[in-house]
Amino acid sequence: MSAQDWLEVTLGTTRDRVDALEEWLFEAGALSVTLQDSHDDEDLSHAVLEPVPGEVRLWDELTLVGLFARDISLESLHGRLEMAAQGLNMAVPDYSISSLADRAWERTWMDTYEPMQFGERFWICPSNAPVPDERAINLRLDPGMAFGTGTHPTTAQCLAWLGAQTAHSLRPLEGRRVIDYGCGSGVLAIAALMLGAEHAWAVDIDPQALTATRENATRNGVIDRLEVGMPETVERLAVELLMANILFKPLMMLADTLSNAVMPGGRLLISGILSEQMEPLRLRYNEHFDFEPGQVRDGWALLSAIRR
DSSP: TTTTEEEEEEEEEGGGGGHHHHHHHHHHHOOOEEESSSSSOHHHOOOOOOOOOOOOOSSSSSEEEEOOOEEEEOHHHOOOOHHHHHTTOOOOOOEEEEEEOOOGGGGGGGGEEEEEEEEOEEEEEETTTTSSOOSSEEEEOOOTTOOOOSSHHHHHHHHHEEEEEEESSSOOOTOEEEESSSTSSSSSHHHHHHHSSSSEEEEEHHHHHHHHHHHHHHHHHHHHHHEEGGGGGGTOOEEEEEEEOHHHHHHTTHHHHHHTTTTEEEEEEEEEEEGGHHHHHHHHHHHHHEOOOOOOTTTTTEEEEEOO
């Protein structure tokens, strides 16, 4: 263990004990506390999907990881944890301590992030890698702390739909106006602009997503045709293409808002939903839309519909 290593205290718990154990770790001097799914698997029954605004959800079984400063010795950390427990009148829970080498952890994912092809002539490339095809449309992406690298099936299906349009033209969205509702990294709005869209609006309730979107749009030379903001930004718009890569509950709640934002003859792309949620969403939106056959990948679905 190097003197430059951080120390992590890790313990398992259940949802009802999270607050008390977080308080214990912070009382002992933790710089941060991370909550993780104890299962960490592909079973969707274990997943906690995106909450609606104001809602907080946790897994039933969690792992807490407290990060402590590099200048604390193991002996001192054990003592701090015991003293913190005494001060809170609680028993010391079972825990383990490990070291964490000092790295730029928020950038580590870039080491294994490879260019991805969607359609014949459209690529998503990490910002630190060479482009694979100079003749194609190459979107340089750095999501920062926001969702949307193209690796998750929800984003990938939207990108695949966009990429499929490049079979006959590099500018298949020429002249269209586009809304990316729940933009995350901004990848869908930026892709649309690079594929010829006249103007795009990228909206999200997460300020980190808006920051990442602006940075990615600037990196790809489309910031002058993109407006980034909170959902109120698009309240009075009606566009030719609206992409909503959010989740089931918000999509149900926002049905009227999203329907009004698509002009007659325009297209709605819905992603972020599970396959079993396709039919309820069709029923919720079918007053205004004609749906095409849906697509499913790894349990996640994409719906495409035309506004009547």
